[in-house]
Amino acid sequence: MYDRLKGFRDFYPGEMSARREVTDTIEERVRRYGFREVGTPALERTEMYTDKSGEEIVEELYTFEDKGSRNVALTPELTPTVARMVVAKQQALAKPIKWFSTRPFWRYEQVQQGRFREFYQTNVDIFGTDEPAADAEILAAAADVLTGLGLSASDFEFRVSHRDILGGLLESLESDVDTQAAIRAVDKSEKIDDAEYHELLVEAGLEYGEAEAFDAVLETDDLDDLVEFADTERVEAAVENLRAVLDATEDFGAREFCSVSLETARGLDYYTGVVFECFDTAGEVSRSVFGGGRYDDLIEGFGGQPTPAVGVGIGHATLSLLCQRAGVWPEEELRTDYYVLTVGDTREVASDIARKLRDLGHVVEVNLTGRGFGSQLSYADGINAETVVVVGEQDLEDDAVTLKDMASGDQMQVPLAEFPPESGRPTYDDYA
Amino acid sequence: MYDRLKGFRDFYPGEMSARREVTDTIEERVRRYGFREVGTPALERTEMYTDKSGEEIVEELYTFEDKGSRNVALTPELTPTVARMVVAKQQALAKPIKWFSTRPFWRYEQVQQGRFREFYQTNVDIFGTDEPAADAEILAAAADVLTGLGLSASDFEFRVSHRDILGGLLESLESDVDTQAAIRAVDKSEKIDDAEYHELLVEAGLEYGEAEAFDAVLETDDLDDLVEFADTERVEAAVENLRAVLDATEDFGAREFCSVSLETARGLDYYTGVVFECFDTAGEVSRSVFGGGRYDDLIEGFGGQPTPAVGVGIGHATLSLLCQRAGVWPEEELRTDYYVLTVGDTREVASDIARKLRDLGHVVEVNLTGRGFGSQLSYADGINAETVVVVGEQDLEDDAVTLKDMASGDQMQVPLAEFPPESGRPTYDDYA
Numbered sequence: 031m032y033d034r035l036k037g038f039r040d041f042y043p044g045e046m047s048a049r050r051e052v053t054d055t056i057e058e059r060v061r062r063y064g065f066r067e068v069g070t071p072a073l074e075r076t077e078m079y080t081d082k083s084g085e086e087i088v089e090e091l092y093t094f095e096d097k098g099s100r101n102v103a104l105t106p107e108l109t110p111t112v113a114r115m116v117v118a119k120q121q122a123l124a125k126p127i128k129w130f131s132t133r134p135f136w137r138y139e140q141v142q143q144g145r146f147r148e149f150y151q152t153n154v155d156i157f158g159t160d161e162p163a164a165d166a167e168i169l170a171a172a173a174d175v176l177t178g179l180g181l182s183a184s185d186f187e188f189r190v191s192h193r194d195i196l197g198g199l200l201e202s203l204e205s206d207v208d209t210q211a212a213i214r215a216v217d218k219s220e221k222i223d224d225a226e227y228h229e230l231l232v233e234a235g236l237e238y239g240e241a242e243a244f245d246a247v248l249e250t251d252d253l254d255d256l257v258e259f260a261d262t263e264r265v266e267a268a269v270e271n272l273r274a275v276l277d278a279t280e281d282f283g284a285r286e287f288c289s290v291s292l293e294t295a296r297g298l299d300y301y302t303g304v305v306f307e308c309f310d311t312a313g314e315v316s317r318s319v320f321g322g323g324r325y326d327d328l329i330e331g332f333g334g335q336p337t338p339a340v341g342v343g344i345g346h347a348t349l350s351l352l353c354q355r356a357g358v359w360p361e362e363e364l365r366t367d368y369y370v371l372t373v374g375d376t377r378e379v380a381s382d383i384a385r386k387l388r389d390l391g392h393v394v395e396v397n398l399t400g401r402g403f404g405s406q407l408s409y410a411d412g413i414n415a416e417t418v419v420v421v422g423e424q425d426l427e428d429d430a431v432t433l434k435d436m437a438s439g440d441q442m443q444v445p446l447a448e449f450p451p452e453s454g455r456p457t458y459d460d461y462a
Numbered sequence: 463m464y465d466r467l468k469g470f471r472d473f474y475p476g477e478m479s480a481r482r483e484v485t486d487t488i489e490e491r492v493r494r495y496g497f498r499e500v501g502t503p504a505l506e507r508t509e510m511y512t513d514k515s516g517e518e519i520v521e522e523l524y525t526f527e528d529k530g531s532r533n534v535a536l537t538p539e540l541t542p543t544v545a546r547m548v549v550a551k552q553q554a555l556a557k558p559i560k561w562f563s564t565r566p567f568w569r570y571e572q573v574q575q576g577r578f579r580e581f582y583q584t585n586v587d588i589f590g591t592d593e594p595a596a597d598a599e600i601l602a603a604a605a606d607v608l609t610g611l612g613l614s615a616s617d618f619e620f621r622v623s624h625r626d627i628l629g630g631l632l633e634s635l636e637s638d639v640d641t642q643a644a645i646r647a648v649d650k651s652e653k654i655d656d657a658e659y660h661e662l663l664v665e666a667g668l669e670y671g672e673a674e675a676f677d678a679v680l681e682t683d684d685l686d687d688l689v690e691f692a693d694t695e696r697v698e699a700a701v702e703n704l705r706a707v708l709d710a711t712e713d714f715g716a717r718e719f720c721s722v723s724l725e726t727a728r729g730l731d732y733y734t735g736v737v738f739e740c741f742d743t744a745g746e747v748s749r750s751v752f753g754g755g756r757y758d759d760l761i762e763g764f765g766g767q768p769t770p771a772v773g774v775g776i777g778h779a780t781l782s783l784l785c786q787r788a789g790v791w792p793e794e795e796l797r798t799d800y801y802v803l804t805v806g807d808t809r810e811v812a813s814d815i816a817r818k819l820r821d822l823g824h825v826v827e828v829n830l831t832g833r834g835f836g837s838q839l840s841y842a843d844g845i846n847a848e849t850v851v852v853v854g855e856q857d858l859e860d861d862a863v864t865l866k867d868m869a870s871g872d873q874m875q876v877p878l879a880e881f882p883p884e885s886g887r888p889t890y891d892d893y894a
Contacts, residue, residue: 031765041501062820064827069473078464094526097570124844138529164830281813333463381713388494395496398596412556
């Protein structure tokens with residue numbers, strides 16, 4: 031007997047049916063915005079990550095040398111791959127490029143609630159426009175995904191910030207600050223206590239007084255305070271951009287889900303503009319459900335023409351925690367329209383009935399064993415069959431079948447001339 | 463600029479939309495039989511393959527040591543994984559267990575037409591019944607998949623055989639034969655010339671005369687000749703089983719797609735009963751499109767209760783070659799219901815229209831750039847928009863929008879009271 035690897039999951043049919051329903055809803059919602067599905071490899075050259083990405087990813091990579099002596103890595107995220115794809119066909123692709131995909135990724139990290147070594151994400155990205163409308167469309171599409179799953183503004187919020195506000199505020203300080211380190215400190219600020227947070231800021235180069243003032247101004251409700259604090263064009267432009275994005279979310283019907291939260295920094299170093307994270311308003315899902323933002327420099331860093339970009343990666347594991355907390359996770363159960371039960375030598379007719387019902391698009395199981403009536407009925411119950419079609423030798427002598435409603439146990443004979451139907455999905459009730 | 467790895471593929475939206483349509487059809491067809499989707503890991507312990515599987519797989523594995531010093535492998539096929547899953551929950555699962563899944567697998571092998579290092583399969587399996595009806599249902603479901611894609615009996619055939627016929631015939635010979643080696647020789651027989659084939663049989667232990675007689679009897683049209691040649695219970699039982707499976711395919715509506723072909727042996731060593739391969743009747747796809755069969759010993763070999771099993775792995779790469787050859791591969795193109803074009807400061811109304819159209823389930827793009835009329839129209843053409851909804855300042859003064867049919871170029875104003883509609887997907891023609 032073999033074990034599954036730690037941090038990897040097997041999904042049996044009940045759980046999988048709920049996951050499939052959720053994935054279908056996510057994809058259906060983003061398709062409506064004109065995002066187009068792409069397919070991407072599970073392996074990439076390791077250098078694609080080691081050259082550019084943040085250290086946190088590299089440490090967690092599944093890397094190895096393949097049989098052709100290439101250093102390869104299991105993809106830990108989608109963004110570098112789609113950046114590579116954009117660069118490879120940059121001239122041929124009409125802008126804006128709007129792509130999505132759902133697939134697993136892999137990171138060797140500590141397994142915990144909502145975090146696995148193999149994890150599924152739906153990534154949604156727009157390349158080729160730096161207009162605030164693009165950032166807002168990503169937020170609106172993400173909101174539509176969540177409301178499509180049955181969640182509401184009382185269940186989740188998007189905490190929105192802008193990298194240039196944090197970066198610009200830090201840059202405006204007297205001290206020589208390691209901006210990336212300071213932003214990483216901000217990103218952690220909600221998970222650690224104030225003393226530790228301020229210490230991380232000081233390690234990043236801030237004077238202690240600057241750290242306190244910086245921390246304080248991030249708490250403001252008035253974006254003009256930030257412009258005044260920094261007094262730089264960079265912060266002024268960032269605030270203007272953030273406001274323009276929020277204005278566009280108003281037009282797009284997603285403003286109600288967004289709040290400004292300057293502590294939201296996103297861990298990845300490649301973000302350049304607006305960044306956001308989705309949180310559970312009830313706080314039961316303790317960490318960010320998912321996040322995204324603008325990354326205008328990545329394509330150029332990959333050797334392409336300068337190409338602004340913005341996107342979101344919707345992690346299914348944390349999303350399922352949120353859905354479960356909010357009571358909107360689908361039932362984890364099988365669904366079967368008909369079980370066609372044979373008694374005696376009736377397979378030919380039973381198979382014909384099953385085939386006609388399947389041609390109407392229904393889920394139909396037939397007897398694939400040597401079982402008798404009771405045992406078949408018990409199996410039909412186990413697969414949650416709505417209707418059992420009994421095809422007995424006696425029924426066939428009457429030119430009929432017996433329809434049995436599995437919920438009530440009621441049954442009646444129906445003439446073969448009336449069943450299977452030409453269309454529809456009739457049950458016992460339709461004939462009774 | 464980074465390169466994609468050899469044997470791995472990027473799927474851009476046009477090609478991906480065709481692939482998605484095909485995958486949806488495949489899955490829809492097998493769902494109708496009551497096959498239930500499962501989700502499985504991309505990595506497994508390497509020993510799961512090295513302990514049991516045929517050498518051909520092991521040589522092609524992507525294996526490495528993970529950061530926890532485990533020997534792991536990228537899954538080269540699904541069967542060992544689902545066998546592991548069946549063993550892990552054997553008591554809880556009602557039999558027959560009917561599972562399917564679509565996902566990539568990985569083998570480090572020579573890249574050629576229809577063969578990649580990362581390749582997609584839909585696997586469909588039944589565990590827990592050794593009835594011929596189960597083998598026949600796998601054949602019938604596979605046939606429904608192909609006819610669902612638009613293929614017909616003139617496009618493909620299932621060549622059906624039985625491992626115990628080959629094995630039993632070999633066993634009945636005077637010589638001491640290496641059965642697995644001889645079956646591998648049979649599996650190769652159509653790809654090599656007769657002399658080489660006979661030589662492989664001789665290497666497997668057959669006398670030269672036996673090799674010729676064995677080769678000859680495999681060509682017979684009458685299954686009774688096989689029973690007579692071997693004169694053993696094993697071959698008699700195998701022939702009886704094969705006939706019973708073919709009889710069941712008759713009831714299930716799939717007999718017309720099946721022909722008996724005893725040279726069909728399937729390379730994998732774990733097959734035990736009926737085996738089959740799908741071939742292109744036009745011969746343009748030179749190798750087997752896909753194959754499957756019965757593997758009654760695998761679950762027990764994995765430490766489970768004896769559990770008969772039968773399944774098929776539908777490879778998408780060769781299937782797409784067959785579909786293309788037969789002219790049924792879907793159009794590789796984008797599809798967009800509406801592009802909502804803004805002229806002037808009309809985003810608020812345009813966004814509202816887009817949102818209402820999306821709520822009806824349509825694919826709707828809006829302007830995410832600073833572009834003018836002509837440039838937006840050109841983009842709408844590029845995404846194959848059926849209808850452009852022009853929301854100009856002048857239109858709004860008239861309480862109207864302009865609908866433009868992109869195929870004809872015709873356009874007309876429609877009152878905002880009539881568009882967007884309450885339901886449906888109206889185009890220019892519906893108002894003209």
